[in-house]
Each structure stands twice: as structure tokens, then as C-alpha cells.
Amino acid sequence: MKIGEMAKKTGCKVVTIRYYEKEGLLEKPGRTEGNYRLYGQDDQERLEFILHCRKHGMQLAEIRKLLAFRDRPQRDCTWITELIDAHIGNVDGQIAALQHLKKHLEELRQRCAGGRNGDNCGIMQSLDSLNACCASCARCAPDAGRE
Structure with a gap:
């Protein structure tokens, strides 16, 4: 073909x-x-x-x-299991990161009551400042990961 x-x-x-x-x-x-x-x-x-x-x-x-x-199959395929285990670990990490992101988005969503006065939108204010958005989270705090 x-x-x-x-x-x-x-x-x-x-x-x-x-x-x-x-x-x-x-x-x-x-x-x-x-x-x-x-x-x-x-x-x-x-x-x-x-x-x-x-x-x-x-x-x-x-x-x-x-x-x-x-x-050319060999008898020992242990490395394939280890490869899959590593991928499972990566997926677990991605799931945790996505759950973390979801939590912050839900918290962010709660900051706005809606309405027409965009100057008082809690979401926009939070997005302007990382500290206001997720300072409560050690993983996202501005100094997280810095030494």
C-alpha cells in the first residue's frame, strides 16, 4: 500500500x-x-x-x-514494567497538579459575586496579584522553591 x-x-x-x-x-x-x-x-x-x-x-x-x-524478545522484561511504573508515577504527578489547579480555580471563582461593576471583581483583583490568589498555598507562594 x-x-x-x-x-x-x-x-x-x-x-x-x-x-x-x-x-x-x-x-x-x-x-x-x-x-x-x-x-x-x-x-x-x-x-x-x-x-x-x-x-x-x-x-x-x-x-x-x-x-x-x-x-527480538528477551526473557527478562522487568525493565518494561519499570517503564510503565515510571509513567504511572508521572500520571499521578499530573493528576495531583491538576487537582491543585482545580482547587485554586474554585477558590478564585468564589472571589467574584458577579454583577456589572468590573472594578470590584475579585477574580480580576486576585489575578493581578499572585499573593492574593494563592498565598495560602506553600506550593504557589512567591518564594516557593527559592533558596
């Missing part, structure tokens, strides 16, 4: 397929006499594996290692 057909079948943009090829994640495909790339079922399955990994937040270097393992 040509690159456009593989893009359509996998939902991957043509430019991304070319990029993965350039990065060595996909093998250089054969070419037609007209110099069109030709891909087979194995190429499609490999691309789908790459796309699945990307949906799970894997970086290209990680995918490269996973592909090498997929091509």
Missing part, C-alpha cells in the same frame, strides 16, 4: 509516518518505479504499535527500545 493508504488505515498523518521513518522507528519502505513508498502489513502493524505507545505517553526513545524488544 502507498503511504496515503496506510495513513488512512491507521489514522496517522502522512507527515508523521515520514517522521517515524526518518527517526528509524519504521523501516525504509520499498519504492515503486515512480518512487512512491510501498508498505506492507508488517509496516502497518509496526505503525499501529508505535501509535498505541504514543497514546500511552511513551517517548520516541522508549518506543525505540520497546520495538527492539518486540523484534
Whole structure:
């Protein structure tokens, strides 16, 4: 199949397929006499594996290692479990950061009673001053993280 057909079948943009090829994640495909790339079922399955990994937040270097393992499986796959555990830790951190942000947005929302007098809008006043918005939070205080 040509690159456009593989893009359509996998939902991957043509430019991304070319990029993965350039990065060595996909093998250089054969070419037609007209110099069109030709891909087979194995190429499609490999691309789908790459796309699945990307949906799970894997970086290209990680995918490269996973592909090498997929091509030549070894008995010990402990490192794959460790890789997933690291990603779970990252997701946990992102969730905590988003919950923290949500808490501050909810607090910020409570600062405005609405109405037409924008000069007295508590949200706008709080956004003008980080101290007024989240000084109560050690994580967001102006001097947090400074030594």
C-alpha cells in the first residue's frame, strides 16, 4: 500500500509516518518505479504499535527500545514494567497538579459575586496579584522553591 493508504488505515498523518521513518522507528519502505513508498502489513502493524505507545505517553526513545524488544524478545522484561511504573508515577504527578489547579480555580471563582461593576471583581483583583490568589498555598507562594 502507498503511504496515503496506510495513513488512512491507521489514522496517522502522512507527515508523521515520514517522521517515524526518518527517526528509524519504521523501516525504509520499498519504492515503486515512480518512487512512491510501498508498505506492507508488517509496516502497518509496526505503525499501529508505535501509535498505541504514543497514546500511552511513551517517548520516541522508549518506543525505540520497546520495538527492539518486540523484534527480538528477551526473557527478562522487568525493565518494561519499570517503564510503565515510571509513567504511572508521572500520571499521578499530573493528576495531583491538576487537582491543585482545580482547587485554586474554585477558590478564585468564589472571589467574584458577579454583577456589572468590573472594578470590584475579585477574580480580576486576585489575578493581578499572585499573593492574593494563592498565598495560602506553600506550593504557589512567591518564594516557593527559592533558596
